Amino acid sequence: MTDNKIHIFDTTLRDGEQVPGCKLNTKEKVELALKLEELGVDIIEAGFPISSPGDFTSVNEISKIIKNASVCGLTRAVQKDIEVAAEALKYAVRPRIHTGIGTSDLHIKAKFNSTREDILRRAIQCVKWAKNFVDDVEFYAEDAGRTGNEYLARVVEAVIKAGATVVNIPDTTGYCLPHQYGEKIAYLVNNVPNIDKAIISCHCHNDLGLATANSIAGIINGARQIECTINGLGERAGNTSLEEVVMIIKQHKDMGFYTNINAKQLNPLSQLVAETMRMPVQCNKAIVGSNAFSHSSGIHQDGFLKDALTYEIINPAEVGAEESKIVLTARSGRSALAHRFQKLGYQFDRNDIDVLYQEFLLIADGKKEVMKEDLESLAKAHTKELAV
Incomplete structure (x- = not known):
């Protein structure tokens, strides 16, 4: 992947909404989606369509109004999930289905009571199902941060062969140190023969406060998409903060990367998200906290x-x-x-x-x-x- 544009995948409306007390209704989601498109994000993950009738409606309504960004719906590696997501996204100009399954031994055994071979088969199958509905399919290898690199590379190669256009390497529990996460991305770049046919994506959680550092380590080592949220909202301790990675890329021009984000809208949108999701921004938060300047x-x-x-x-x-x-x-x-x-x-x-x-x-x-x-x-x- 030689292009140095970093695609900004915003999941405020999906992972960000998983914060207790931050539930959004359809009107609120639509309002924020329009602001995210205005901000310049490349992909808006609008929700998890099968999770509730309300989320299906939200994804459907957002897909009708967004013209420039891709609109994405999350699914599990389940045929019904994928069919429902495809239906919710049917009006989107640029639809993307985001599907996948856990790949760490802990997830394979404790969560699925399965085997590596069966998970590999299910990974390939879910991508093929999604590919029947949309051209743009993103596969997530949940808990990739704790997945052995050799097995992860096998999965990634197989799902790209099945049609995945983006491969998401989540540090689901925020466990990795930056050098470990960077080395994992580099391993995939160097050991997956067809990696040039897909974009590698970073989806990092902040359990140890390393989400931003890990995402930057990821792009330095070959990833070209960062999954993030406004104000770093997200499950447990949150996700990678959009405003942080965007301004790191903007400040450190020597890295050679760029995004399409209009940085002047970062603070206004941060405030709107905080008000809409009823989640105040900590005053010492980088870039958008009240004490930042x-x-x-x-x-x-x-x-x-x-x-x-x-x-x-x-x-x-x-x-x-x-x-x-x-x-x-x-x-x-x-x-x-x-x-x-x-x-x-x-x-x-x-x-x-x-x-x-x-x-x-x-x-x-x-x-x-x-x-x-x-x-x-x-x-x-x-x-x-x-x-x-």
Whole structure:
């Protein structure tokens, strides 16, 4: 795979919706799907059609309105699942069926009470069933992260031969270290004879906080699709965060990759997803958290005010965020205090700031953040003192 475009497969509406309390109705799914297409994602996994009548309707409605992105429906390696998904996707301009089965020995024995040979047969069969309905078939090898590489390569070769256009290598439990996941992708690139006939996809979970790192390791080693969600929502500890991988690729141009994502829409869409799915974004979340472009340490504030690049590698406007914030706390310094007074319209010299700073620290030690009204009170009291 020589093309360096990274296909962004968004599964906010499917895996992201599996977060307890984040259930979406059809109207909400349709609204978010339109925003995801506007964002520039390549594939929208709209749901799991056989799971409920509501999800079938959602996938069906989304398939009617999305014109540029592929619309994908998830299935198990079950003929009925695949037939229902095909029916739900019948209006899609670019339909994709995402089917597969667990391939790790743990899944084969504990989950399926089966054998490697039987799972291989079922993997081939589900792809052939899907291929009867759509040209674009993605196969997932569930728990690939804990699947032996040799057996995984056999499965991947067989499903590509059966017609799979994308092979998904999920780290379903978030178990892999980045070098392990990268080596797994590299093994497939080097040991599957027909791998050039399919795109390798990364679907990483965040149980150990490594989903983003593993996905990047995957593309460095030959994968060309990343499966991710807005705000990193997903089963258990979540999925790979769309905004993180997109901005890593954008920042590290030396890797040579690119996406079609309009980064300026990342923050607005993050907020919409948080509101719609009733799941607030943690304030220290990379790229889209409320503190992502906030500075409270005096050393950081001083450097930032001299040159933003000292402490910010991304301009907030680049990801559609509000301008950077200088937050005043007991850790803040004189330059930040002077800056905030200046923003409020006060022109104090260095001697004034030295005096005001001592008063400021008394307030700051007693509360989490010194607010605008506190500064106004300080400034007025100091101005009155000077006038006496």
